Structure formats: structure tokens, C-alpha cells
Amino acid sequence: MDVASPSKADLAREAWTAMLEFFFVKGRPKVLELWREFDLMPPQQMVLGLLDEPRPMGELAHHMHCDSSNITGIVDRLTERGLVERRAAEGDRRVKLVALTDEGRAMRTELIRRRTEPPEEIAALSDSDLRRLQRIFSSALSH
Amino acid sequence: MDVASPSKADLAREAWTAMLEFFFVKGRPKVLELWREFDLMPPQQMVLGLLDEPRPMGELAHHMHCDSSNITGIVDRLTERGLVERRAAEGDRRVKLVALTDEGRAMRTELIRRRTEPPEEIAALSDSDLRRLQRIFSSALSH
DNA sequence: TATTGTTATACTCTATAACTATA
DNA sequence: TATAGTTATAGAGTATAACAATA
Numbered sequence: 001m002d003v004a005s006p007s008k009a010d011l012a013r014e015a016w017t018a019m020l021e022f023f024f025v026k027g028r029p030k031v032l033e034l035w036r037e038f039d040l041m042p043p044q045q046m047v048l049g050l051l052d053e054p055r056p057m058g059e060l061a062h063h064m065h066c067d068s069s070n071i072t073g074i075v076d077r078l079t080e081r082g083l084v085e086r087r088a089a090e091g092d093r094r095v096k097l098v099a100l101t102d103e104g105r106a107m108r109t110e111l112i113r114r115r116t117e118p119p120e121e122i123a124a125l126s127d128s129d130l131r132r133l134q135r136i137f138s139s140a141l142s143h
Numbered sequence: 144m145d146v147a148s149p150s151k152a153d154l155a156r157e158a159w160t161a162m163l164e165f166f167f168v169k170g171r172p173k174v175l176e177l178w179r180e181f182d183l184m185p186p187q188q189m190v191l192g193l194l195d196e197p198r199p200m201g202e203l204a205h206h207m208h209c210d211s212s213n214i215t216g217i218v219d220r221l222t223e224r225g226l227v228e229r230r231a232a233e234g235d236r237r238v239k240l241v242a243l244t245d246e247g248r249a250m251r252t253e254l255i256r257r258r259t260e261p262p263e264e265i266a267a268l269s270d271s272d273l274r275r276l277q278r279i280f281s282s283a284l285s286h
Numbered sequence: 287t288a289t290t291g292t293t294a295t296a297c298t299c300t301a302t303a304a305c306t307a308t309a
Numbered sequence: 310t311a312t313a314g315t316t317a318t319a320g321a322g323t324a325t326a327a328c329a330a331t332a
Contacts, residue, residue: 009266011273016261018280023166026284028208041298041323057314065171067301072315077298094308094313118159121283123152130154132275137161140264141169184300184321200291210324215292220321237290237331289332298323305316 030119038111043074047098048108054087054099083107173262181254186217188258190241191251197230197242226250
């Protein structure tokens with residue numbers, strides 16, 4: 001092993017470490033900023049984000065990798081804020097569909113707009129870098 | 144605006160969205176896995192990660208972007224587990240230094256090793272992609 | 287007076303287990 | 310019996326405000 005040319009595994013680990021640091025440490029202030037701006041904790045933001053259409057409680061729990069009992073509380077709080085409502089599902093009366101209210105839909109749109117605003121360090125990259133990132137992570141998401 | 148060549152702002156937003164999805168949605172199971180594996184919640188992992196050397200409570204709070212009252216509880220729980228201890232700081236008796244125990248140091252090493260293991264989707268990238276990622280995010284971290 | 291860290295309080299998230307209504 | 314969702318409970322994270330010890 002040549003010290004000047006690290007193994008591929010080392011290279012991957014270095015790159016991964018830098019990315020973790022960027023997203024989970026340097027990016028933390030932005031998470032806190034959105035939390036305060038919308039007065040929505042991350043799990044509430046996640047539920048709002050999932051509601052592109054009405055979805056059953058269980059489906060929300062599945063996508064959030066948490067127990068469905070948590071979803072009850074999260075949806076309760078979103079309901080108290082007037083952002084979502086529970087509806088009956090046709091065909092199975094055990095199922096409750098969570099649907100956005102008009103206010104919830106407006107907040108979801110604004111939240112997504114803010115969440116997807118790239119930070120300066122990304123926005124300033126070259127077209128070549130941006131295209132490469134887009135390709136790498138779109139591909140990673142479909143694997 | 145040509146539909147086939149999106150503006151740079153759009154390109155940046157697309158790339159950023161894919162990255163957010165990859166790290167915060169697709170990556171969530173790995174976060175939960177480490178949580179269970181070490182029985183350490185993310186904030187406890189973060190404190191352990193910061194302790195490359197003994198640090199004052201306030202410095203931990205600063206790096207975690209949270210109130211110092213939270214650190215009291217987190218350090219209490221790490222102390223009960225025998226992973227860290229509070230020490231007096233020389234020169235200012237108000238300050239308490241949080242230091243790893245031997246057991247804490249061993250767990251920190253293992254935790255960092257596991258955290259920095261790149262997922263398959265990254266490990267499988269070409270050398271060229273990996274080098275590009277390394278360059279982009281190292282640079283982003285120093286800005 | 288100002289700063290460091292703790293305590294008190296309230297709310298949210300998280301999991302597990304027991305429960306209700308429905309299938 | 311099995312499933313969808315809720316309730317009960319306990320532990321952890323978060324913030325704010327009030328406090329003790331020290332500077």
C-alpha cells in the first residue's frame with residue numbers, strides 16, 4: 001500500500017466521513033432554523049412531507065420507521081394546529097386516512113420550498129459538480 | 144429558459160433534494176441500527192464523538208447547538224453507564240471537564256468505526272466519483 | 287455583575303404492552 | 310384470529326427560567 005494512494009475503501013470512508021459531517025453537524029443549524037420558523041419538530045415535518053395525498057396512519061409509521069403509536073401523537077398535534085384531519089377510509093373502517101387541510105397544504109408547500117433550498121456551499125458548485133452529485137445520489141436512491 | 148437545460152439554481156435544488164432524501168430518509172434505518180447496537184441515542188453518540196479530549200460542558204453545548212441544561216442530563220446518563228466522568232478544571236472552579244473513561248474510549252472508537260463505514264451505494268462508486276465527493280465536501284466543510 | 291453549570295418545568299419523541307373496533 | 314389504530318407508561322431530548330457557586 002502506497003501512502004500517497006489510499007485504497008478505495010479508505011477513499012470511500014474519507015468521502016463518507018466528510019459527507020456525514022456536512023449533513024449532520026454543519027447542517028444542524030438549518031434543521032433548528034426550520035423547526036423554529038415553522039414551529040414543527042422534524043417528525044411533524046416528515047409527516048407533512050409524506051402527505052402528497054391522504055395516507056393511512058400505518059403507512060406513515062412504515063415510512064418513518066417508527067411504531068404506529070407515535071404517529072397517533074404526531075397526527076394529534078398536527079390536527080390541533082389545524083394542519084391535517086383524520087378521514088374514514090372506504091372499504092375498511094379500521095383504517096384512518098390522514099389528509100392535509102388547506103392550511104396544511106399551504107404550509108407543506110412552503111416547508112418543502114425552504115427545505116430544498118440548497119446551502120451556499122452547494123449552490124456555488126460548478127455545473128459539472130452539481131450534475132455529478134445529481135447523478136450519484138439519484139442512482140443511490142434507486143438502489 | 145430551455146426545458147432541456149435547467150438553470151443552475153434548479154440543478155442545485157435537484158441535487159440537494161436527492162442528497163437530503165439519501166441522508167435523512169434512506170439513511171434513517173442505519174441511524175436506528177447504531178442507536179440499538181450501542182444503546183446510545185444520537186445526542187449521546189454526538190457527545191461521545193466530541194470527546195477526543197476532555198471538554199467543558201459549555202463547549203459541548205456550543206458544538207451541539209443546544210442549551211447547556213440539556214448537556215447536564217446527557218452527561219448524567221453517560222456517567223451512569225460508566226462511559227464518561229466529570230473532572231475539575233484547573234484555573235476556574237466553575238468549569239467541569241467531561242472526560243472519557245477507559246470503557247468510554249473503547250466505545251467511542253468502535254462507534255466512530257461503525258459510523259464512518261460507507262453504505263454500499265457509496266462504497267461501490269468509482270474512484271473518480273469518490274475523489275470528487277471527497278473534494279466537494281471537504282471544501283464545503285472549510286467554508 | 288457576569289459566567290458556568292444545575293435544577294425545575296413543560297412539551298415532544300420514542301418504544302413496549304395492553305386495549306378497542308373491525309376484518 | 311389477525312389487523313389498524315389508540316391509550317398507558319416510561320425514558321430521553323428539547324427549551325426556558327430560576328438558581329448556586331465562582332469569577
